[in-house]
Every structure is written in C-alpha cells, then in structure tokens.
Amino acid sequence: MSEHEYVPKSKAGKWFNDRLPLLTLGAHLTDYPTPKNLNYWWTFGGILTFCLITQIVTGIVLAMHYVAHADLAFASVEHIMRDVNYGWLIRYIHSNGASMFFLAVYIHIFRSLFYGSYKSPREVIWIIGLMIYLLMMAAAFMGYVLPWGQMSFWGATVITNLFSAIPLVGDSITTWLWGAYSVDNPTLNRFFSLHYLIPFLILGLVVLHIWALHVPGNNNPVGIDIKKPSKDTVPFHPYITIKDAFALLVFMIIFAGFVFFTPNVLGHSDNYIPANPLVTPAHIVPEWYLLPFYAILRSVPDKLGGVILMFSAIFILFVLPWLDTSKVRSAVFRPIYRQFFWILVIDVLMLGYVGAMPAEGIYLVLARVGTIYYFLHFIVVMPVVGYLEKTDPIPMSISEPVLTGGAEPSLARKVNDKV
C-alpha cells in the first residue's frame, strides 16, 4: 500500500470508502511505484490478464451453444462453426486464444528465469504463478477434449492413462477419472464442468499473484532492490499502463493474424474426424504447448519412469528459488549463467520439436539428450554456477548507469558486498 493515506475527494466517495475501501485500492493500483527501467518483457503480465479475460468471455458464449454429450458434442461444435452468428469467430478466438495464452505465459516464465524474478523475496509470486500454469495446462487439456474429435478422444485416453502407471491404485484412479471403463460420455461431461470451473480458479490465483507482487514490488532488468517511491520509480499509471497497452496492441495484431488468416494452423486436422473408440490415429500429438513434456515422457523406455520424469519436469520448477544459489538476480550481470540460460531455451525448443516427431531414431536420441540437460540445468548448473561464478559489478541504482554512461567499477558495488 502507498505510504500516504488516500482520502476520496467527494463526500459520497468518502462515505463509501469508509465502509469498503475500494477507492483506496484503486489509488494504490494507480500510484503503485514501478521501476522506471522495465522493458517490454515486463508487459506480459498485462497481456496474460487480457488472455484470461478473453478466454472467459468467449468460453461463456461458446457454452451457450455447445452440448456436452458424446453423441452431440462434435455436431454442436460444427453447429457453432456454421449456424451460430459469428460462432466461427468466437470459437477461433477461443481455440487460438489458448495458444496465445501459452505463448505469453512461456515468455513471462522465461523472463522471470532470465532476470531472477523468482528469487527472494518473490518466491511466493513464482510458486503461485506455477500453480496458475498447472491449472492452465489442465484447462487447455480438458478444453481440447470437448469437440470430441479423434485427437480429443485419444488425447484424453493417453493423458488419463498416465495415471494408470501409479502402482496398485493406478487402474482404480483411471476408472474414477473416466466414470466409465474407457473415455466415454461421463468423462466428457465432467471435463466440461471442470473446464468451466478452472478459469475462475485461475482468476482467484491471479489476484493472489498480483497481491504477492505488490508486497515487495516489481523486480527489474537490473535486478537490484530499489527504494519506493524514489527517482528510480514511476507511478503505474500512466507510465506502465500506456506501455502495457502498446505491447498488448502488438500482441493483438499477431493474435488476430492467427484468428483470421490461419485459424487451424496450430490445431490438428484429425480433430475434424468424430471420435472413434475403435481406431487410434496413426500419429498422436498433443497441442504444441505441451510438446516438451511429451518429449520427456517418451524419452524414457519405462512407463512409470516416463510419467514420473514428466511430472518432475514441472514440479522441479517449484523449488527453483532454493536451487539457485546466486545472490545476483539479473542474468545481465551473470556472464556464465546467461549462457546456460540460452542453452536451456534452445533445449526446451528442441524438446518441443522432437515431441512432435515420431519417437524413433535420431529424435529419440535428441529427446534423451534434451531431457538429461533439462534436469541437469536445474539440479546441477543452477546451484554450482551460482556458487562459482564471478559476477559483473552491479550498479548502485537504476539511475546510475544512465547518468554515468555505464556501470563504472568505481561506482559499483562488488557482489561480495551485501546485495
């Protein structure tokens, strides 16, 4: 909260604010002191909020026309595409919106990794963010099942069967998830219910995510602690709102490009074939945003081992703040870690690529190398590099490099000094 106590100007505003201090909250959000050096990688929080609201609004509209029944679902989606006024537009925004949501969240996560935003005192923001990411994957998976095409059906079959790898109780859990002895109408029905629920859980977590952010305040590209408010900060409005709005417009142009020109390029044509429990498509692939994890799953020749490794790939991120031993946040001042960061980016992109390819020959080798590096990066590279690395001098304040034309060693603190 701001240092000064906010007092509404109007009498009515004061009356209301005394009873429910919403106007104080509004003033806090407007004046919120923000580091003045935030670059465009920091605009994805706002973009993600836009994505969430877009998915909720288009989703509510689609639910007015969609029928969650195994015999009717496929036809009702075609009905939306052909008969409902602007149904094609709303559905294409919703289906491409999921992809844009993940595109933005991956940039958001890698920004945090580069600038060390997950480190003390922002661990809780990071963990809430990962919970949002997990819920996003659950929502996206269940949403993909709803059109009840071939990819929907077999994607649901493969993913729910992951739980059958659990020793002893695996089969009972899988049957419980299905509500039948295979993926069937009860499965579709409950997936629809949960698909509608999850975005609102995400919305709740987003509030916590922002709340937790507003306690320590934003990290920044230099990664140093700043005094708030000071000459290193600007008020959120209008400085950050206008920057976020500009980035959002550019993002929406790309979004619209997908929706209007290549609405199906990120989907799979097999999903325009109605679900058939007797025939598995020759080449099952998940949506692009899950491919790196799919590659990890397939890189292990053992069923339970593959499932454990795939889930570990996500859950290892939760302990990241404690695996990173470096006190310096921003990779700008970490010459060694910076290189490993880019190796990780390439590694994840490569895993995504081989996840889309058949699990054989060179692709299997690449998937295994990629999986090994992925885990080495977090378990070995992060603790060891943070310990051994000689970091570059970091500036005293955000203004300093600007005013002196660079981080002069004479003006800079050494890392050994307390950061």
Place this chain on the structure above:
Amino acid sequence: MSKVEKKVNRRDFLFTASYTLGAVGVGAVLWPMIDQMNPDKAQQALATTEVDISSIEPGKSITVLWRGKPIFIKKRTSEEIAEARAVRLDDLPDPQKDEDRVKAGKDEWLVMLGVCTHLGCVPLKDKGDFNGWFCPCHGSHYDVSGRIRKGPAPTNMEIPKFEFVDSNTIKIG
C-alpha cells in the same frame, strides 16, 4: 501453572472428541462427493456382451466394443499357434505362456482387450516386428499371442473374463 496444563482435563477431552466427530462428519460428506465420479449403474449395466464368432475365417480377426473398449477376437492358424508357443519365456518382458492366454481346447481363439497397456491406444493388427500388433502411439510391439515384446508398454495385452456359450458364441464380461 505448567503442571496444571499438562494434566488431561475435561477441555482436552472435549477438543479431541469434537475434532474426531468433525473428521468423521467431513469424511461422511466427502466420500459421496468422491464416489459419484466412479462408473454409475448405467455404465456397469453394459458389463457383458455376446458375440457371434461363426463367420471368422482362420487367420482373421474381428473387433467388437465392450465397455467402450475394443476387444480383438482372432481365430489363429495352427502355424500362428505354433509360433506363439515356440517363444522362450526368457525373451518376454512379461513372461506368460500362450496356453495361459487362451481357453484349453479352444487354442485357436485369442480373445483380448485391444488396448495397449502403455497409454491406452488401439494397436494395429498384422504389424510390428513380431507378426502380431503394433501400437502407433509410442511404438509397442506385440506378438501373435498379444504379449509385449518391444517398446514402452509394461505388460501383455489383457485377457478379459469370457466364456464360450456354445461353439459359435462367446460371452465377454
């Protein structure tokens, strides 16, 4: 003062009793909420299927739906049976004799769940390195007895409960 606190008094008993009863109550409400997701009576009612197998030629197979899952019914030739029985058990990841996967005296009939034991896809017939089935999803190879030979699947394809009603009809489930 500390001596008094350590003594079990009436208040401690009331707390423990309240928590216990509360936990039982929460559990009693929670269980119906969890169990409602298990297969309902309509799903359970589909538990048996009768199939006419009189028109299946030797070496051919049919696929029928049972509980939403495909069942492969294959009438094997004597060469195929001989091939399945010639395999050494040491070569199998999930060792099981071919004799144990069919009904005695009806050795030509292989009736099994057409579901890959890896992640539930339907394997393709007459494919793979072992003259049996091949799962396109993640590359599991099954032999002519439906046993896993190569790939990520952990076990052989499952044999459902079934019986011969007469020589031309089997009942699955």
